[in-house]
Amino acid sequence: MSLLFSPFDLTGLQLPNRVVMAPMTRSRAETGVPDDQTAIYYAQRASAGLIITEGAPVSQQGNGYLHTPGIYTDEQGAGWAKVTQAVHKRGGRIFVQLWHVGRVSHTSLQPDGAAPVSASALRAEGALSYAIGPDGQPGQQPASIPRALATDEIAGITADFVAAAKRAMLAGFDGVEIHGANSYLFEQFLNANSNQRADRYGGSVENRLRFLMETIDAVAAEIGMNRTGVRISPFGRLSGMTGYDGEADTWLAVAEALEARQPAYVHLSDQLTIGGEAMPAGFPSQFCKTFTGTLIAAGGFTKETGEQALEDGALDLIAFGKPFIGNPDLVERMRNDWPINEAPREAFYGGTGSAGYTDFPTWREQVDTQQTNAAQKDK
Numbered sequence: 224m225s226l227l228f229s230p231f232d233l234t235g236l237q238l239p240n241r242v243v244m245a246p247m248t249r250s251r252a253e254t255g256v257p258d259d260q261t262a263i264y265y266a267q268r269a270s271a272g273l274i275i276t277e278g279a280p281v282s283q284q285g286n287g288y289l290h291t292p293g294i295y296t297d298e299q300g301a302g303w304a305k306v307t308q309a310v311h312k313r314g315g316r317i318f319v320q321l322w323h324v325g326r327v328s329h330t331s332l333q334p335d336g337a338a339p340v341s342a343s344a345l346r347a348e349g350a351l352s353y354a355i356g357p358d359g360q361p362g363q364q365p366a367s368i369p370r371a372l373a374t375d376e377i378a379g380i381t382a383d384f385v386a387a388a389k390r391a392m393l394a395g396f397d398g399v400e401i402h403g404a405n406s407y408l409f410e411q412f413l414n415a416n417s418n419q420r421a422d423r424y425g426g427s428v429e430n431r432l433r434f435l436m437e438t439i440d441a442v443a444a445e446i447g448m449n450r451t452g453v454r455i456s457p458f459g460r461l462s463g464m465t466g467y468d469g470e471a472d473t474w475l476a477v478a479e480a481l482e483a484r485q486p487a488y489v490h491l492s493d494q495l496t497i498g499g500e501a502m503p504a505g506f507p508s509q510f511c512k513t514f515t516g517t518l519i520a521a522g523g524f525t526k527e528t529g530e531q532a533l534e535d536g537a538l539d540l541i542a543f544g545k546p547f548i549g550n551p552d553l554v555e556r557m558r559n560d561w562p563i564n565e566a567p568r569e570a571f572y573g574g575t576g577s578a579g580y581t582d583f584p585t586w587r588e589q590v591d592t593q594q595t596n597a598a599q600k601d602k
């Protein structure tokens with residue numbers, strides 16, 4: 224019997240299958256507000272057991288890429304409400320990913336052209352922000368040198384996450400995912416190289432994970448721990464993140480701290496298929512010895528490897544990223560062994576209207592088109 228297509232109780236939210244749509248930035252929100260196309264896009268993918276939206280910046284300071292839909296104004300909240308309504312109408316479930324990029328940003332995106340913020344004033348080497356260049360045109364820009372957050376500013380960022388979570392629940396989301404992965408602000412605090420602080424947010428493992436844990440606790444106090452998920456990328460190497468002594472112990476300590484809290488889930492982001500490195504072999508099984516709650520992983524899964532991973536027992540849910548871009552009915556395609564389309568790389572980020580976004584057909588639509596084309600050819 225397939226586990227991938229079997230139901231799962233996510234702290235009271237009933238998922239009809241264990242296929243999760245991974246968070247994917249699509250850079251389609253011209254004005255930073257989700258629009259009708261956003262609603263269509265997510266509603267088309269409502270047969271996923273759970274949708275996790277693209278990263279939604281919790282503040283202007285938290286934004287590192289043009290055209291990403293935020294969740295810090297009433298207008299953005301109203302845009303997201305249209306998205307959740309459309310998904311729920313199609314019988315789906317949807318969490319929003321709450322995002323602060325930290326140093327992976329550019330002065331042209333920041334309030335008053337200020338420097339982006341981070342744990343320490345260390346540039347994210349090799350990292351690119353999608354921002355306004357010196358020529359006034361949008362394009363990829365090297366991340367600007369950040370300034371270190373003052374100790375008393377950190378609670379303000381936690382408050383931005385709480386406000387965004389509150390706004391998310393008002394907009395009808397089923398929960399939120401705190402983005403602690405992929406080199407962004409929380410990882411900049413977790414990593415002993417990017418965090419050179421001497422206050423209670425730097426130095427020891429306990430100190431480096433304090434900001435993430437305080438934010439999880441504060442968000443959960445507002446919306447409930449059972450509606451609060453968290454994404455991390457153990458041993459992450461994207462956007463200038465590097466290895467350090469005691470890295471394995473850091474991730475074990477994160478697992479312990481999360482076990483003590485029992486969030487709705489922990490979502491492991493393996494970076495091999497997004498330009499980074501794979502997590503050490505067997506890491507999820509090690510992690511789940513300490514963190515016994517719901518565990519999701521993403522990164523290069525197929526139906527077969529996802530099914531196998533569920534059978535092996537470490538993971539409860541499997542997240543698929545890129546396959547969801549070109550296949551709105553990915554669940555049905557995998558369930559029935561129908562062909563899976565590969566979306567062109569150019570479609571991943573940016574663009575307007577439906578092209579490369581909401582115009583990927585379901586398998587049935589694809590077959591209908593093929594039949595119509597064949598019939599016309601025969602005439």
Ligand SMILES: Cc1cc2nc3c(=O)[nH]c(=O)nc-3n(C[C@H](O)[C@H](O)[C@H](O)COP(=O)(O)O)c2cc1C
Nearest residue numbers: 245246247248277278496521522523543544545571
């Ligand atoms: C176009 C694109 C945008 C992404 N944006 C995000 C994001 O906003 N937040 C995030 O945590 N991960 C993001 N990711 C990573 C995915 O969630 C996922 O972990 C990754 O694609 C690996 O899964 P896959 O091999 O099934 O694609 C993105 C990936 C892609 C391809």
